[in-house]
Amino acid sequence: MNYVIIGGGVAGLGCVEGIRSVDTEGAITLITEEMHPPYSRPGISYWLSGKLTDSGMPLREKDFYDSLKVIVKTGATAVGIDTKKNFVTLENGETVPYDRLLIATGGVPIFPPITGTDGAPDPDRRIFTFTTYRDAKEILTRKDAIQKAVVIGGGLIGLKAAEALNDIGVQVTVLELMDRVLSQAFDDIAGEMARKRLDRAGIVVITGDTVDEVLTDGSAVTGVRLRTGSEIETDAVVVAIGVRPNLDLAEAAGLTVDRGIVVDDTLTTSDTHIYAAGDTASAYDIIAKEKRVTPILPNAYRQGRQAGRNMAGADETYEGGLPMNAIGFYGLDTISIGLVNPEEDQDLTVLTRLDEEAETYRKLVLDKGRLLGVVLVGDVARAGIFAGLIRDGVDVAGLEERMLSPDFGHVHLDTDVRKERLGR
Numbered sequence: 167m168n169y170v171i172i173g174g175g176v177a178g179l180g181c182v183e184g185i186r187s188v189d190t191e192g193a194i195t196l197i198t199e200e201m202h203p204p205y206s207r208p209g210i211s212y213w214l215s216g217k218l219t220d221s222g223m224p225l226r227e228k229d230f231y232d233s234l235k236v237i238v239k240t241g242a243t244a245v246g247i248d249t250k251k252n253f254v255t256l257e258n259g260e261t262v263p264y265d266r267l268l269i270a271t272g273g274v275p276i277f278p279p280i281t282g283t284d285g286a287p288d289p290d291r292r293i294f295t296f297t298t299y300r301d302a303k304e305i306l307t308r309k310d311a312i313q314k315a316v317v318i319g320g321g322l323i324g325l326k327a328a329e330a331l332n333d334i335g336v337q338v339t340v341l342e343l344m345d346r347v348l349s350q351a352f353d354d355i356a357g358e359m360a361r362k363r364l365d366r367a368g369i370v371v372i373t374g375d376t377v378d379e380v381l382t383d384g385s386a387v388t389g390v391r392l393r394t395g396s397e398i399e400t401d402a403v404v405v406a407i408g409v410r411p412n413l414d415l416a417e418a419a420g421l422t423v424d425r426g427i428v429v430d431d432t433l434t435t436s437d438t439h440i441y442a443a444g445d446t447a448s449a450y451d452i453i454a455k456e457k458r459v460t461p462i463l464p465n466a467y468r469q470g471r472q473a474g475r476n477m478a479g480a481d482e483t484y485e486g487g488l489p490m491n492a493i494g495f496y497g498l499d500t501i502s503i504g505l506v507n508p509e510e511d512q513d514l515t516v517l518t519r520l521d522e523e524a525e526t527y528r529k530l531v532l533d534k535g536r537l538l539g540v541v542l543v544g545d546v547a548r549a550g551i552f553a554g555l556i557r558d559g560v561d562v563a564g565l566e567e568r569m570l571s572p573d574f575g576h577v578h579l580d581t582d583v584r585k586e587r588l589g590r
């Protein structure tokens with residue numbers, strides 16, 4: 167069997183491990199346009215701030231791919247898929263035949279049309295995005311010219327960029343169009359707690375506003391003009407408003423796509439020889455109870471691994487994704503899992519516990535005794551238990567108040583549930 171994987175992110179890595187857990191012999195080729203084998207994408211902010219060195223970035227040891235007999239083609243861009251003759255064409259004209267193919271091309275940063283930019287990053291003019299190792303290197307190379315930076319976007323990626331820049335001595339302003347940071351993954355209380363930490367670290371956060379124009383002196387950024395009219399002086403702009411699935415190859419190959427590449431419950435696309443996983447795939451989500459793109463690392467790995475197993479013949483059903491976001495900065499750990507911002511008409515129970523002094527916060531969203539979502543700020547030690555309760559749809563009726571307490575743990579669960587979940 168000839169397996170080909172397009173995309174050397176965590177989904178591609180998961181696929182390698184999934185295939186090898188079933189088939190130890192088939193040929194595997196991993197094609198990735200980046201210059202590095204799979205590395206820690208969240209790690210780029212720690213790399214930029216110097217907390218992580220180059221040696222800490224790869225997700226697996228150097229000899230991992232050789233030992234699993236995987237051919238890794240770095241710096242190789244796939245430009246086409248021939249779904250009739252089953253081969254992938256690379257930019258250099260080379261063709262790579264496959265029996266089973268995984269598309270794991272991830273996401274591409276969204277870059278809105280902002281006056282003064284070409285609608286794309288331009289590192290020489292100090293206009294950056296922040297999703298790859300290369301982006302982090304582009305910024306670090308120009309560090310001496312950057313005393314001030316504006317980060318557009320107060321979501322997870324924007325805040326990680328802001329933290330790293332602040333750590334290397336840059337004066338950072340974060341602009342967020344919504345009325346709070348982390349608005350998608352967290353609720354207003356958690357967002358406010360995060361904002362206070364950023365304030366304390368010296369990062370300026372402006373909400374309800376964004377950049378309408380990037381001002382330059384012809385060769386580089388000098389400032390930004392905001393939608394509300396004011397101007398901020400800056401040496402650099404980092405656009406970090408999210409990613410969109412990278413669908414070019416799949417669309418050109420005629421695969422079914424909606425917001426992402428549509429896959430069935432075995433992660434197969436509309437072509438039975440082709441699978442998709444990670445930030446580019448639209449796969450079943452256990453909270454939304456429908457297919458959607460959930461661009462987070464654990465989903466990408468699980469999907470990649472499951473796709474790999476199925477490519478090798480396992481024929482197993484993907485358990486479904488669970489939205490989960492973890493972000494920690496300046497000592498404040500936060501995690502959100504599942505549904506955390508329910509609509510009022512959803513008729514769900516929402517319980518919260520805020521300890522302002524200890525800077526801890528817990529929020530539970532329940533539907534008739536079943537946990538649908540949780541927000542943890544400050545004390546995140548029980549995140550794994552909550553994730554399990556949500557994923558397994560465990561009946562927690564009667565335990566609601568207990569779950570709000572910092573000491574809640576497995577010991578408080580019903581013996582039957584414990585037996586089922588812990589084997590004791």
Ligand SMILES: Cc1cc2nc3c(=O)[nH]c(=O)nc-3n(C[C@H](O)[C@H](O)[C@H](O)COP(=O)(O)OP(=O)(O)OC[C@H]3O[C@@H](n4cnc5c(N)ncnc54)[C@H](O)[C@@H]3O)c2cc1C
Nearest residue numbers: 173175176177199207208244272297444445461462463466
């Ligand atoms: C700064 C930052 C922090 C993050 N922090 C977190 C976090 O704390 N928790 C979390 O859950 N998630 C986090 N994420 C998101 C997480 O990293 C992604 O969900 C995950 O990396 C997706 O993996 P993937 O393999 O699907 O795609 P990607 O990691 O995007 O990998 C896709 C790869 O495919 C390559 N590729 C694309 N097209 C082609 C082509 N035509 N030919 C060859 N190669 C191609 C790309 O170059 C890339 O290397 C973070 C992301 C960033 C940027």
